[in-house]
Amino acid sequence: MAFVENQYNQFSFQTRDSDGTPMDSTSFDAANDEESVVSDCESSVSGPSFDQPSLSNNGLIRLSRGDKAHDVIEKRFLSNLGSLAAHTNDLTIQKNCFSGFTWQARLKSFQIFTKAMEKKCGGDANIKYAWCAATRDEISRIVEHGFGYSGLPKNSSLYGHGVYLSPDGSPMESVKNTIVDSNGMRYLMLCLVILGKAELVQPGSTQCHPSSDEFDSGVDDLSTPKKYIVWSTHLNTHILPEYILSFRAPSSLKGLLGMQDRLKMPTSPWISFPALISALTTFLPPTDMNLISKYYRDHRDKKISRRELIQILRQLAGDKLLIAVINSSRTKQYKARVSNR
Template identity: 45%
Template sequence: METCIQQHDVVQFSKENFIAVAGEYNGNFSRSLSDSASDCESGVTGSSSSSSSSDSRRRRRRSNLRRRIFDENLAVELSEQERTHEVIRRRFLSAMRDDTKVVSIHKRIWSSDFSAQARVQSFQVHSKALASNNNGGAGASPNSMKFAWFGGSKERIHHILSRGFSFNDIRDNINAAIFLSPDHSPVNSLEKAIPDEDGVRHLLLCRIVLGRSELVQPNSAQTEPSSNEFDSGVDDFENPKKYIIWSSNMNSHILPEYVVSFTDSSTTGNSKIVNGMKMPSSPWISFPSLISVLGKFLPPDAISLISKYHVEYKEKRISRPELIKIVRQIAGDKLLVAVIKSCKKKNLVKALRN
């Protein structure tokens, strides 16, 4: 089926709602997470031994689902009563749809083998080196150590936890880089979080070191730092949606620490089958049809711009969430919802005829 936009795509999270949900952790995620769990330097992790009986019962009820997610020798599941679990869960859900449910949160065990310990030591060495080299200037961050999200299938997440990033994680983009989203914006990493056989999706929460970042334009084919002055890239200095770690640094500047496993409407009934074809249950319209209809309401330059970004999406130069955001900014939510609703019956009839 042609790429489409659905009514539930046109959803906005107000700043007030974000603050209310995030609570005390909003804006202090990195500090809260570091305060609530041992740093990666310790290499020692484990679940709390003080879990209540009610927590144990909840865990047993979902044990069959969770047991199949990750090897216990690779990552340990955090108890729901641990502060680290609560900090990550709140931060994650504050930026997600209301129907999102966290299944489990796992933490990588770095003390499991010498290879894992070597990865931690490499990350520590590079982070300290960059911290000492970057003392201000353009693109320098006062705190270049951050947390960021990376999405992938369960198999890819498992491979990254076990062996690190590889060519398979960069082959789909022209920049030969790892793209991560800031800790306050996991939604920008959802596209590659492919549901597993149980309908569960997975996001890595990584500790990253940016060093001195440079601005990388959306259409850039850049594959490495433009000069020795820079260590990483961002799409915006003031409000970044992407952290860009070049392939040469993907296993020294990124340390995957946690995995958030979750379900949402996209994996639990947000689609229906019509004549053997999976259809969105929310009203929808294909992008070519949307562009055609919007042409009746928007000026030619706006339609040309939407068409341009649609082509970039098809060429995998931008993600679907980025395309949706651009279309919403150009057309406005009120017009988009009206157009999508008006095409609902037409789409259903067309699907039944095919």
């Protein structure tokens, strides 16, 4: 979906109404508040078509409140932060102007790979807007030199070697990976990403490129991904950092995130993680159990959230086995209560 009018975009995205007819850009806010920013887009790189204002040294221009791009991004960002939104201040949004020959070449490369992906995937390159956490220094190097020079932004290696991004509707997944700088600021990039055909990547993977020519990127979940994985081989051709966000949030997010996790605790019968892990040892091979134990320790150490641990358990054990183990535990709990009456 288009963020803004053409004067602010290197890309011309044409949005379409539910009946397939083109929509005027002024209807974007009302029609697409709940949709992915580029979920149904048709894109083409048209090159700079705006009157370029004076640039800062790093090739970024600051967007002002009232600018359509600023207001749509701000609304989308804050509305998906949950309780953290009330604690987020001093939000600044800058646009990458792709100035200079190198960035123009990368822009052209992105266009070429978009068209190639469209041909490969039957007309849909599966382009998405996605968030990527990076430090201020990393972003400066990426804006100046691209991803290859700076190396990868600091990510865990839970799903292999690449850049991890989160869907535009899930900024919290990337916010959790931000690092506060000396001025108390956190930073995110809002990028256009060519995903093509994504493959499921299992926790603990050491993958660094597509597993076959059939695939182009990775996800942690095929139906509702929280992580897009762009492999190190595709960084400067499949990711285009368009906007940079800086903002203040609590120096420690653990309290707020822990509160959100507690609010999501199930009210139905449950089983503790240690008991569940113990029960799974009967059914899963040692390699899987070692991974599960490792990520449970990471959860206890606040390195991953409760939701992420559950997602890992679902991927390694499968829903059928987990349901069976939980139901068995519930039956045992019920029998124990009855026998104690």
